[in-house]
Amino acid sequence: MVARHGAAATRAAAWFGAGPDADDVVQEAFVKAWQALDRFRDGAPFRPWLVRIVANQTRNTVRGRGRRDALALRALDLRDGPDPLLDVVAAERQRRLADALATLRRPERDVVVCRWLLGLSESETATALGIPAGTAKSRASRALARLRTVLTDLEETHDRA
Template sequence: MRSGDLDAYAELVTRHAPMAVRTATLLGAGTDAEDVVQEAFVKAYRSLGRFRDGAELRPWLLRIVANETRNHHRASVRRGARERAVALPAELLDPGEAVADHEAKERLLAAVAGLPDRLRVVVTCRYLLELDEAETATTLGLPRGTVKSRLSRGLARLRAELVEAGREADHV
């Protein structure tokens, strides 16, 4: 791949594109996730010479996707067109599940979307994208301890918000 073999790079794209699109979507690219991923793959191809031997490819690639998503998000804010809704990949929603379960998922995802960005991206990577702590740290370019502390604060906020929402639902 580093020597410019386009077939090898095409295989890399085929293998990692679904996870990259999910990452971009859940980190805030919304409906522009595929465009963000395409730009990220172009940047990754141009940066192959700087990829460290022995490093894990997936976290390196997802970090580029996360950075490109962040850049896209900032550009959208500057243009005043920031999307508020998070597009959910179809595989997160099982149409055969009960309505109550679907509503619970929607409440949870809305609560995650309501977290401050610094907490939301860590919770998203760790639980929605199912990355481990090391992969989350690499993907977001954060120290592992920062991932742990933000994850703890994010989960505490989610727990409190969902408990409060449950109390409100009981009073309706």
């Protein structure tokens, strides 16, 4: 279970805001998943169920430490190769994406994380977040519109500098 889903769970924890506690969140989420395995519906997709546990554990951890929504960039690797210039460009892209994601409200950011950063389908996203499919779809639409605006503004600001 850990070998197959560990990397995705770590990415999820990081994008949901676990920050430096991502590894601890994932470890605790796997323990909870193992303990709740008897309640897992036979035939249901495992990954959305695990992502939901990771999301809930992340919220508990962040709430418990009193910090708000710290995005961890270490789980996202946009680097295209060993070229130092590409590394600089990728790091800048990461920063801009993190800045843009930070402007979203948590429910919208959670949908973006599930759909596009973790690659879950619309129905898997709804299952992972415990919301109706229509809600996931509308949140995704609002989030993408807001991200477009924010990223365009960031790009224009960068071009003027």
